[in-house]
Amino acid sequence: xxxxxxxxxxxxxxxxxxxxxxxxxxxxxxxxxxxxxxxxxxxxxxxxxxxxxxxxxxxxxxxxxxxxxxxxxxxxxxxxxxxxxxxxxxxxxxxxxxxxxxxxxxxxxxxxxxxxxxxxxxxxxxxxxxxxxxxxxxxxxxxxxxxxxxxxxxxxxxxxxxxxxxxxxxxxxxxxxxxxxxxxxxxxxxxxxxxxxxxxxxxxxxxxxxxxxxxxxxxxxxxxxxxxxxxxxxxxxxxxxxxxxxxxxxxxxxxxxxxxxxxxxxxxxxxxxxxxxxxxxxxxxxxxxxxxxxxxxxxxxxxxxxxxxxxxxxxxxxxxxxxxxxxxxxxxxxxxxxxxxxxxxxxxxxxxxxxxxxxxxxxxxxxxxxxxxxxxxxxxxxxxxxxxxxxxxxxxxxxxxxxxxxxxxxxx
Amino acid sequence: xxxxxxxxxxxxxxxxxxxxxxxxxxxxxxxxxxxxxxxxxxxxxxxxxxxxxxxxxxxxxxxxxxxxxxxxxxxxxxxxxxxxxxxxxxxxxxxxxxxxxxxxxxxxxxxxxxxxxxxxxxxxxxxxxxxxxxxxxxxxxxxxxxxxxxxxxxxxxxxxxxxxxxxxxxxxxxxxxxxxxxxxxxxxxxxxxxxxxxxxxxxxxxxxxxxxxxxxxxxxxxxxxxxxxxxxxxxxxxxxxxxxxxxxxxxxxxxxxxxxxxxxxxxxxxxxxxxxxxxxxxxxxxxxxxxxxxxxxxxxxxxxxxxxxxxxxxxxxxxxxxxxxxxxxxxxxxxxxxxxxxxxxxxxxxxxxxxxxxxxxxxxxxxxxxxxxxxxxxxxxxxxxxxxxxxxxxxxxxxxxxxxxxxxxxxx
Numbered sequence: 001x002x003x004x005x006x007x008x009x010x011x012x013x014x015x016x017x018x019x020x021x022x023x024x025x026x027x028x029x030x031x032x033x034x035x036x037x038x039x040x041x042x043x044x045x046x047x048x049x050x051x052x053x054x055x056x057x058x059x060x061x062x063x064x065x066x067x068x069x070x071x072x073x074x075x076x077x078x079x080x081x082x083x084x085x086x087x088x089x090x091x092x093x094x095x096x097x098x099x100x101x102x103x104x105x106x107x108x109x110x111x112x113x114x115x116x117x118x119x120x121x122x123x124x125x126x127x128x129x130x131x132x133x134x135x136x137x138x139x140x141x142x143x144x145x146x147x148x149x150x151x152x153x154x155x156x157x158x159x160x161x162x163x164x165x166x167x168x169x170x171x172x173x174x175x176x177x178x179x180x181x182x183x184x185x186x187x188x189x190x191x192x193x194x195x196x197x198x199x200x201x202x203x204x205x206x207x208x209x210x211x212x213x214x215x216x217x218x219x220x221x222x223x224x225x226x227x228x229x230x231x232x233x234x235x236x237x238x239x240x241x242x243x244x245x246x247x248x249x250x251x252x253x254x255x256x257x258x259x260x261x262x263x264x265x266x267x268x269x270x271x272x273x274x275x276x277x278x279x280x281x282x283x284x285x286x287x288x289x290x291x292x293x294x295x296x297x298x299x300x301x302x303x304x305x306x307x308x309x310x311x312x313x314x315x316x317x318x319x320x321x322x323x324x325x326x327x328x329x330x331x332x333x334x335x336x337x338x339x340x341x342x343x344x345x346x347x348x349x350x351x352x353x354x355x356x357x358x359x360x361x362x363x364x365x366x367x368x369x370x371x372x373x374x375x376x377x378x379x380x381x382x383x384x385x386x387x388x389x390x391x392x393x394x395x396x397x398x399x400x401x402x403x404x405x406x407x408x409x410x411x412x
Numbered sequence: 413x414x415x416x417x418x419x420x421x422x423x424x425x426x427x428x429x430x431x432x433x434x435x436x437x438x439x440x441x442x443x444x445x446x447x448x449x450x451x452x453x454x455x456x457x458x459x460x461x462x463x464x465x466x467x468x469x470x471x472x473x474x475x476x477x478x479x480x481x482x483x484x485x486x487x488x489x490x491x492x493x494x495x496x497x498x499x500x501x502x503x504x505x506x507x508x509x510x511x512x513x514x515x516x517x518x519x520x521x522x523x524x525x526x527x528x529x530x531x532x533x534x535x536x537x538x539x540x541x542x543x544x545x546x547x548x549x550x551x552x553x554x555x556x557x558x559x560x561x562x563x564x565x566x567x568x569x570x571x572x573x574x575x576x577x578x579x580x581x582x583x584x585x586x587x588x589x590x591x592x593x594x595x596x597x598x599x600x601x602x603x604x605x606x607x608x609x610x611x612x613x614x615x616x617x618x619x620x621x622x623x624x625x626x627x628x629x630x631x632x633x634x635x636x637x638x639x640x641x642x643x644x645x646x647x648x649x650x651x652x653x654x655x656x657x658x659x660x661x662x663x664x665x666x667x668x669x670x671x672x673x674x675x676x677x678x679x680x681x682x683x684x685x686x687x688x689x690x691x692x693x694x695x696x697x698x699x700x701x702x703x704x705x706x707x708x709x710x711x712x713x714x715x716x717x718x719x720x721x722x723x724x725x726x727x728x729x730x731x732x733x734x735x736x737x738x739x740x741x742x743x744x745x746x747x748x749x750x751x752x753x754x755x756x757x758x759x760x761x762x763x764x765x766x767x768x769x770x771x772x773x774x775x776x777x778x779x780x781x782x783x784x785x786x787x788x789x790x791x792x793x794x795x796x797x798x799x800x801x802x803x804x805x806x807x808x809x810x811x812x813x814x815x816x817x818x819x820x821x822x823x824x
Binding site: 053054055056057085086087088120121122230231309313316322323326327329330331334335337339340356358359360361399400401403404405 | 465466467468469497498499500532533534642643721725728734735738739741742743746747749751752768770771772773811812813815816817
């Protein structure tokens with residue numbers, strides 16, 4: 001059961017001028033399901049991306065990095081079913097063949113195509129079936145194709161993940177629409193997280209690159225379901241430049257700040273949707289760490305809490321288990337942390353309870369207050385390290401019977 | 413159900429000349445259970461220890477570090493029930509009062525006593541009950557008290573953990589006996605791992621210190637149940653010097669090598685017993701990484717595999733899920749790892765199957781071979797990084813429904 005994740009409606013999603021989206025049933029791994037998505041970008045679009053750091057980086061990710069560096073990207077092609085990871089030279093050849101076929105279909109060069117795959121790893125991509133499905137995806141291209149695409153990129157996701165919003169920039173209305181997928185892991189292998197965000201703003205390549213990196217760090221790189229990192233993770237931001245605003249090139253200007261806020265907002269909502277749909281999730285946890293010397297140490301503490309199986313099972317049990325949270329802070333790796341100086345709160349939208357200070361349980365803390373907070377589905381753990389002004393936030397979900405069941409039983 | 417961990421028998425454990433052990437029921441947290449252990453060391457004993465790196469280091473650990481630095485330790489006192497962690501100044505006062513009482517009982521100074529506590533954290537130590545239990549523990553002191561002590565230090569452990577062996581050094585028989593406890597975590601908080609190893613060898617303090625550190629790294633610091641680190645973890649090695657061997661002071665001599673091998677062997681068996689008794693464990697996994705540039709990167713890879721919830725649930729399901737293992741290697745943090753150069757085997761005592769090479773599935777690998785290996789209770793994952801001569805081994809267990817159940821349900 002996703003945690004407070006509502007099924008997206010077609011009317012929730014706004015077309016982005018300069019982007020057309022089509023889907024098809026290519027039978028990549030299973031028949032009768034939409035498993036192929038084609039995204040066509042108008043000439044002049046700018047594209048930026050960030051990719052997995054896993055050394056078993058999949059073949060399509062390797063091609064994406066090359067093609068995005070060349071600039072002038074005109075199409076994205078996404079298949080589910082097979083991740084084309086751990087497939088060696090054949091995998092690279094298959095990903096390249098995909099780009100050639102898409103290029104031929106759309107009348108662009110193979111180097112102008114970014115390929116994405118998600119699904120089982122260590123299996124060959126059935127590239128013939130993928131290519132055979134391209135004409136149908138091509139015929140389906142339309143500006144309002146986002147809703148179908150959000151569904152076509154799903155794997156173990158239980159709900160499609162998509163967000164649109166608009167923002168005024170330089171007197172023009174800029175539209176942003178994004179889709180994402182990922183839910184912990186994917187049968188029978190790793191969970192790939194994919195995020196695609198398109199807007200029609202005009203923005204310089206340098207600022208788009210920087211913004212994409214920042215947005216990824218604050219969204220997809222700030223969530224954790226089980227701490228594992230996929231071979232295929234990718235996050236792409238497209239700016240078609242068709243909104244008619246003056247090109248944004250000043251990182252200190254108000255136009256950039258408006259675009260930045262909107263891109264980060266949409267990215268965070270797309271990333272949070274992945275956690276809300278985390279495998280077996282029953283609670284959505286925000287781990288907000290402040291008062292650190294730098295962001296790195298704040299993230300260390302947030303991830304230590306958010307990835308601790310003991311903390312996550314305690315949240316599943318609605319147990320305000322302060323000891324497990326404090327212990328996770330203690331082993332997060334800040335060598336000179338003065339535990340006497342930190343404070344910890346458990347909170348909901350309605351209240352916040354100080355649970356720890358001065359190296360132990362807060363004198364004012366009553367167990368029934370913690371129990372009341374822990375019954376909610378959305379809980380914030382706020383930690384003040386009391387040694388600086390940096391902060392970082394990580395989102396995660398709890399660890400349930402169903403997590404083990406989903407990940408242990410998939411072949412039965 | 414512990415994995416291949418056999419209940420220790422009293423006759424398995426050898427007295428160590430110079431060490432007397434006694435236990436008592438002090439009612440620390442529950443009545444009618446042995447929860448207090450006293451270990452008396454003869455004059456002239458040498459003691460070395462390594463302790464948790466958790467910043468929420470418990471009060472007794474803080475005192476231990478001070479007292480062990482002063483030398484001439486004559487007693488260890490261990491209580492279960494309450495960990496005396498996250499207890500601030502009162503906790504330090506309580507641990508100190510414990511040492512004063514033990515010193516008075518045995519006629520030594522408080523600074524010659526090392527206190528250890530394991531149990532719930534954030535609760536005050538009932539030091540009056542502990543002290544009231546000391547006369548009974550004192551009256552119980554005997555050379556063959558190890559069997560009872562192995563049981564008295566248990567918390568969530570399902571079986572006592574104890575090992576003895578003898579080794580010839582300089583024409584004399586040296587006896588080693590050790591006990592340990594720990595099983596993932598302890599109601600309602602963190603799992604404390606405690607290990608106590610005593611021998612009657614004569615060895616210099618400098619070599620004992622170095623050996624204790626090395627043995628801890630190769631044993632208690634090479635196991636993982638859930639990746640969490642306790643506030644109270646401690647490992648102590650005692651050498652009473654009563655075996656009559658010439659004092660070992662040459663780190664290159666054969667006497668030291670014999671002692672070293674024996675201490676490391678006993679330490680590894682004590683540490684492995686903790687994994688075999690891991691909460692909900694159904695399989696015992698050895699992660700052996702070789703061919704690294706240094707031990708640090710080998711340990712990174714071994715821990716990435718051994719701590720991955722996806723790998724651990726796959727082992728629970730007896731699923732030879734190669735993709736999850738490769739992905740864990742890929743995100744272990746070796747930035748310049750050439751995945752094309754590594755090889756991975758799954759093995760049992762009877763056979764070893766090459767499953768991956770050249771960046772993907774090994775051409776010779778057949779799924780039925782992997783399935784056969786994964787059905788065993790003891791499985792080795794061997795990884796050759798193919799870039800150097802360093803190696804490291806980590807032991808872990810699988811991740812089952814019962815792990816979640818034990819850690820989510822303890823208050824029900």
